[in-house]
Amino acid sequence: MASLPRLPTKPDDTRGAALFAIGGGIAAAGVILWLIGDLTVAAAFFATALVIAGGLVAARRLFPRAKAGEIEPDWSVARMLAASSADAVAITDRAGRLICANDQYEQLFEGFPTPPGLPVDPAGIEQLSNAGRAAWRDGSASVARMLARGRPLGAIVERAGELDDLLVWRFRGAEGLDMAASVEAMIAGPTGDRLASAGIMTALIGPDGRIRQANRVLRARAMGHEEGAISGRDFARFLITDTHGQVRFEREGLTGVPLRVLQIPFLDGDDAPMLVALLDEEGAGAPPAIGASASAHVRSLVSLMPFGIALVDRDGRFIQMNDAFARAAQVDAAAPPLYPGDLLVREDKGVVADAIRRFANGATHSTDLAVRLKDHPDEPVALTIAGARGLGEASVLLSLKDNGEETRLKREVAQATKMQAVGQLAGGVAHDFNNILTAIIGHCDLMLMRHTPGDGDYDDIQQIRANSNRAASLTRQLLAFSRQQTLRPQVLQLPDVISEVSNLLKRLLGETVTLTVKHGRNLGPVRADPGQLEQVVVNLAVNARDAMLSQNARGGGTLSIQTRAVSAAQVRHMGSDILPIADYIALDVADTGTGIPADVLPKIFEPFFTTKEVGKGTGLGLSTVYGIVKQSGGYIFAENNRGGPGATFTMYLPVHTAPIYKEGTTPEPVRTPVAKAKPVDLWGTGTILLVEDEDMVRAIAERALSRQGYTVLTAEHGEAALDVLANNDKPDLLISDVMMPVMDGPTMVRAVRARYPDLPILFMSGYAEETLRKSIDLDNVHFLAKPFSVQQLAEAARTVLTTKP
Template identity: 45%
Template sequence: MTPSIGSGPNSARAAVFGPTAGQLLGLVATVGAALLLVALLADLSGPISLALWAVGASILCSVCLLAAWQWHVRQRLRRDLTVVSALYGSAPATALVDGAAGKVVWANAAATQRLAGATHAMAFLEDISADPAELVARLHDRALAEGQITHSVAVDTGELRLTLRPAGHGRTLWQLDETSAPDLRDQLPFDMIHSYPDGRITYLSPRLAALASAKPKHVADLLKLPLPKAGEPGIFTLRDSGERHNGLRITTEDANELVVLISPANPDNTHQDFNALQMLPIAVALIDRDGVLIRANDETRRILRLRKEDKRRFCDLLEGLGRPVGEWLADLRAGRVTTATEVLRVNNPADDLFLQVSLRSYGTDGELVAIMHDATEFKALEAKFTQSQKMQAIGQLAGGVAHDFNNLLTAISGHCDLILLRHDRSDVDYPDLMQIQQNTNRAAALVRQLLAFSRKQTLQFETLDLHDLLADAIHLLNRLVGERVTLTLRHGVDMPLIRSDKRQFEQVLMNLVVNARDAMPMGGEIVIETEHCALPNGLRRDKVMLPPGNYAVIRVRDEGIGMSSTTKAKVFDPFFSTKRQGEGTGLGLSTVYGIIKQSGGFIFVDSEEGHGTTFSIYLAAQAAPSVKPQKPAKPKAPAAATPRSTVLLVEDEAPVRSFAARALQLQGHRVLEADSGEAALALLQDPAVRPDVFVSDVIMPGLDGPGWVAQIRDRFPNTPIVFMSGYAEDSRIAAQAEFGQAVFIGKPFSLAEFTGLVNEQLRKLSEAA
């Protein structure tokens, strides 16, 4: 028996009338019978009883007529479906009959299997139409209006053909025929084997399949091993017949193997074999002994932007990243090089395209075959890696320069301060001394910029209120922008606190505002705005993922000339500047980047040429510090005078040691000098030497500062220590030593800063005693 949908009488009646129509007839018949029963049983007057008899009889007669008509329709439907079932029930093609609403009333076995329980014709079209219900209705109406119609739809496996014809009484008969698309690889002008990397064959050209004695499942069943290397042309030999073929072995993007067999090996037929490579998805070209590109497939012409008739020299199309391409070709032909693969740049100003080119001998006339792969992404990654190494090297260089340069600046600035003590403002040399001091301070600021870029400066973190911070900084920033530029400050609502170094954050604002001013030579408006930004799911931007949380966002926006995409990509690089020679160091924005990253924040830039630039800084929101009740302050005793004390000064740089010793002697202290940690230990071997404070450089040849102090700390457990260095990493070394009563001062420092810190340590020691 043929499976069908709705083949029984009840189903046919439901398809035509629906369950609601059957229920309605039963309800009407019940009403008519009730009226007749009332007329028989009720004690009513003559006219009323007669009216009830008439209405009830009419209803029952109408129901009988409708039931007879329904039975007739059901019988007609059964007869029609019997005919359709006899014609199409066992057909392999899908066939079905639908009603006026597209509901299936009959389906053969193939359609039943395909419908999988669905009861509407649109189930056939859900995978091939965006609106299958509309397509069913449209085809159904066309078939009823025009007679037989055909509608074809292309699918992945071939073509789906729908044939519709009227089936009477508002129904249509559907026939669905699927045709499989031919494998286009069978039409290639060469034989081909497609396999997995382990050699299992996934496709075999019909001619090769016919040459094999049995159906091969593995490349080794068809070809003699070993095969030529991937990416290299060579000779492939059939295992059964021994027939030899020129061919090429390729690894596709999905890591599957593709072995291309051209034709039986024939030295006189190389050019004809090469022409068969036109349809390959890789770039292949043939170069004659003069270096001219005489053959190129379509992919080669696309990459190199060649017209079909172009025959150009290979060395004119590509340029080497080291030696010229012409020399490479000559060395390859002469056998002077063993590496036949190079990365070359396409010689086209409009493209920044790199190709990995492999060359092999081809034929007997000194010709070479070139196989080219796009290596642009690889070169981009290589450039990023090189840039990261360069940045790391610059960071290490910055630290080394800072250490040595700060020693020099300390000596220059310190001795200048000593000379200024002997000159007043009326002295003729005073302006020259002030110039030395000011330029020393500028040099020290440049070193701080280098350290900020390399993120190796020492930051004094504190919790800051952006509203107060910007209010304090706005006066300085207004003086920087000049008369043509307007500076506007816009505060966000409910701004959280941030944690950063106040002085360094002011430096960030200053650098950004100065850059915005320079980007608007004709004037304009700079807007500094703040915003409280909640990121419950974090934020991915510019290949960076911000963790979920609350952030304070500071934006500095200008109306300037904007940046190109190239400039924007390099904007935070050290020593990169768009200003003229001598107008900038190229460290401003790299300093900003270093400070923000060292503060645990993120900075992004948005810019478009002619539409201004916006720098956005994201800093994690900080909770407000809890306020503890303060006890009434006790009255302070007058500060004690600085005691005259003995200071052990350990510094390997003679100019710095000389300045520091003189500065302390001017304060009335006795200074014991040592040029190394070992010399300091030798001085302390004398029991009579009892320094009141140690002043030591951190990094020195031999024993460093924390090293020699550790050896005598048990003898001097309460002696204050002042560590000094010109490199931020040294402050971490000093802190890790965990000495009590130890402080750190960074070089370069002024005479007042140095003596003030030493005297403060001595005063604390005196008060503790």
Template identity: 55%
Template sequence: MKQTLRGADAGAILAGQPARLAALGVALLVSAAVLWLITQQVIPTIAFLCGLLVLAAAGFAVSRMPANADDAAFAAPDWSVTVTAIEQPGIAIAITDRANRLTCANALYAEWFGANHAPPSLAVDRAGLEALAIAARQAWRDGSGVVARLESAGGHDIWRAHAERAGRGDDYLVWRFELLRGEDIALTVAGRLAGPFGALLSRAGIEAALVGADGIIRAANQGFAERAAGDGSATMAGQEYAAQLRIDERDQIFFARDTRRASPQTLIQIPLDDPDKRGVSTGFDAKPSAAGGRANVGEDAPSLMLLIDGGVGLGGNLDGPGQAATPQLEALLGALPLGLAMTDRDGRFLFANSAFLRAIDLEDAGLPQFPSDLVVREDKAALSDAVRRFGRGPGSNGDMAVRLLSQPDEPVSLGLAGVRGLGEAAVLLSLADSTEETRLKRQIAQATKMQAVGQLAGGVAHDFNNVLTAIIGYCDLMLLRHTPGDSDYDDIQQIRANSNRAASLTRQLLAFSRQQTLRPEVVQLPDIVSEVSQLLKRLVGEKITFTIRHDRDLGPVRADPQQLEQVIVNLAVNARDAINANGDGTGKLTLSTRRVSASDVRKAGSDIIPVADYTVMVVQDSGGGIPPELLGKIFEPFFTTKEQGKGTGLGLSTVYGIVKQSGGFIFADNIKGLHGRPDGARFTIYLPVHHGEPVDTSKPVIDQKASKWSGGGRLLLVEDEAMVRAVAERALTRAGYAVTTASDGEEGLAEIVRGGEFDLIVSDVVMPGMDGPTMAREIRAINRALPVLFMSGYAEEQLRRDIDIDNMYFIPKPFSVQQISDKVGSILGLQERLPQDK
């Protein structure tokens, strides 16, 4: 068309060419005459005339040249060739021009987005529209644009889109769309129908087809092709599903090729939609319309359509109630990855596949009588009503959120579909097996909760240590003025004793929050068990049989021996109490050690324990076990199942903190006995094997006793808590030291800047504004040899890891008057013997 128009224009130009030449000649002569009249010179006039003649000749030559060869190149392309070239499996391709008009698209694009919609104006969410518009602008400007995530308006499908500028004149955009999610189950089912599983269904008398939401067949098994087309090898993909069937006057379903004597088919629809975004479909209408219209199989997702021959024993050929599910149907549903179960019209379970039993955590216990027995009390009535409604109403499907007894805190989506033609069977229930996902969620939630509680416990213990430091300090100062015969002496001793008891509780909180001071050594677990075995025998009593077993070739572990002994004692005492509470006090307590290699951990596929060599300690009792609902709480501080006044709830939390601070892992579970009931509890502790050189277990020089110091000294005391500062000042002044106090780090630094001479700085660690370590670093810039004694309720090991300062010492809170006086004297005595480098 374009070439034809251009040819007509050229002909018209050539037809009028003589008249144009005559007019051009006259114009040249007139121009030359005017120039001669003005200049009265012949030579310029002749030169002007010759120049005009040359220009006219050049213009004439250009006009006679043939049309540009590129015009043919820009002629309209043959789009049928392009369509054939862009037909790629799994990728939707569309070509648009600069006006964003759809020029060409493959079949998959038309199926996903429709042939009347061009990018970026597609049926996607608002964010997707904006992303497509941005990608289009980038492609026109830079040559390409990408949309990493494009979600459909209903949220069922997610694509990745890429736009690229193309064409000789860069006048087109080539769009490519790849499906990221939306048909995973459908693709799996389609593959199985084409393989041995589809042949197995055919031998069982079940013809299956995967049908899209538009009623078009996507895949079918061999038996369906044989019944529908007469050829088992025929490809049914792309044909109308409803066109393969017919309905008689009694609404019975037959294959279109069946004779009048053929047995009717029972039709079952299984929607293969996303359980989390399932919409209520309208069911399947097996009646082909007069115009051959499409069958309605739902609006959002493909469906697995099952045709079961009436002669396989369904319907009236039943032995009694509850026998509607034939072996063929059970084999079919049992092979599907989705959890499926069937009930009768009254809501009684007929059967369930293994995936359904795993999803409800009843794989060993078996199926209850009613679906309502699976959910919590608040959801029973709603589920019973829904099952009866789907069982007695028209064929339809939907879903509802319920809370299972096995997972009362995790709502799940339960699918319901009414089926017809299966005798007593009336409702198909579907439930995704989320056991593994739920387990991971619980573990992550438990770890997060324990970390948060640990931070809270550590903060509370730190602040409480300041209060206890003041109480114990004032008690010590009061005891210096009272003798054992005074009336107030016993009261003060009682206050001090209770304060020390409270201090032990704070140490347990610090153990739980992994902030206690540890003295790690490379030790063997059997040696630790041997040290504490006699004590354990006395603790558990004579009625409990105490057994110790050790594996060979156990690897050494790096931990604090005293803290490990505390772990063993706490677990043994808990086991004893559990055995005593469960009967007459007789039972068994077993403590064993095992070797677990890195290959064993790798085979187990644990998501919690890193792959490494471990030495494992197992403490197992024959008590009543731990209630399942309490397993996630037993390590929390102040949580106890004992009677009031018989436990603080800090025993297992201390064990948890010590194990975690030692780099290990601890797990608690129940030992299943007869009939699935707990037959005792088991605590398993994994400690990583130490592969390095043996560690020097001798105490550092800062903790060694120095010679008695009696030379006095000048001290700078920095403490933000007024009560702790007052106690420490009185204690150190009484010991003969000259004490200068400061309420924060800035004030302490100012004393040094002003030229204050001190032998030792005694400072708190955590203070508002400038903290103790920051102040110490600033002071070291002025006097690098000045020793620093830090007071803190946190762990010394953690403090030294966070604060890299030489000549640094530590005293834990709470401390007594005598303890801080002795510590300062020890440091000053040690400093006297060290070479001074100021």
């Protein structure tokens, strides 16, 4: 993402200051003149006042101040939304400046030019300029077609912002031009040759009547040889019409074979190209009619079309449908239904029947309808209906777009967006719960210091503490889902992880479930936390076991685990909007259970969602898997097995590439960190400044540190801590929360370090240390994760104070 935040401005307010300076200069000059009577010195004072006034005006115009209270706009949300869009997106302000643009925009235009001055054809620049003005006036505008380095594009311009002071420019491939280019390539390629072998002459005619492409048999008939340069020639110049209205090639004269001309409007719009097919008539001099041979040519033409086409007679019955139409309608092309309405839900049958009847009776142009297939009523499809002329018994032409893949991609994008939002919510909830659990566990620890195992309340306090620790483990799972847990990644081989956990899996699955493991070849290394990956495999295996158990009381079935390499070319062929193009190592975990119901599949990774009975699951198993995979830089998908029972979870981890070292140098050896021994004596002396916005956490931490012999100063936020430091001597240790109102911990620490550079810092937070270190650019700081016990706080304080920087 590239961004350029706007600078807020304020109306010029220098007139008063300038007048004040000039007035002061006049007064000073008058006093000097009265006191010493020297006109030269008085004039010098007056000239100095004029220079000061001019300097004020120039400074204010060069460096305008922001409006009071105006906050610099936060463009992070806009940049995140633009980055998640599959379109090329740019945002400009009222002054025409480029605010931000996503990576697709940079790739499309090879940089960050400012709309409408883009590298497109001259007509496109003019259309973009007109669309921008229309968007400022009307709120939105669009450009249907333009060319960027030969690539067809469409654009949508919308007015946005709280003050309607922004324009959002979206660029995407123009579908019509892409389809026209595809048809043009097909006519010139093997498809055009197959049509020529069947005696069908085809040409793509532009809106100006000139030929864009023609197959070889048409070139041979129209020009006398197949290699004739026919592109760009006027199509009508090659044809003549006799007194009976029959069409022939001009080169063959009136004695040539009559032709039947079929026009196929596969795109809407007056400037759209036209697909034309020419067929030889049966019998010279006969009235134009399609005989058996010509009808066969039409059927061949329809069957070879790359888009879904079906022919319907005057009574509304199917005559023919090609394979593309059958795939889109999910029916057998060899045994199609009798009427188009048989494909649709009951509510849409009447609308389609009326439209077919209207076009069969001579209606022109075409119409697009959004209809629902009876087998998939939740996913509307686009049906185009047009009248057909010169196709014998066929009077209506239907075109159905297969948007199943498009619908799947939209569903994946929507699911990923929802999971990101839920993850942010889960992380915030876990952070708040960690604060509450810190206070509960701390008070339990303090009470246990006053009770012995023989007391009546001791067991109750221990039970409260145990339940608090159990709740803490749930918050850790929430942090895993929200990708905010602490990971310790290593470079490893995925088959090694599977081998480590295989024995555990056999015990978990039981004797009735067969475990099969298969590893692919040429598997590259991945960088991940091995312990967390083992948890992923175990959770997926247990989930699969439960699915097979619900299908069979004996719990029988097969669990298959497979690793394989997925190249960037394979990812590109998959066409996923979620998975970036790169080399991956995939892990497939497949079972032979009941599969995943369609209504459950979109929610499968959501936290607290479970299909188990009440009390038999927290709903955090698969959400934890999702968080671990995403935090490791990978992706995970769930789908039902095609052609068989069960479901498959597929995890993609990017292949780790080692850094390249210059010749003659050796890489730094990998060092395994050695755990520091915990201090035995927790008693300490000195002054500790404790900064925490949660009252209950601050109170328990103050009591815990005071019991260990420290003098504790407290503050509820960063600004209060700075006031405490200003009125007291330098403390020996600063313990602070990270996220606080008014002033957060890192900002406060930067201000403190300016005064005390060597002051040791201990941060405590409910978020993961790994996540915090990415956003905190401070040296010599330590972390303590919430929730913590009284002893853990004392150990952390003692360790930091005894550690040399």
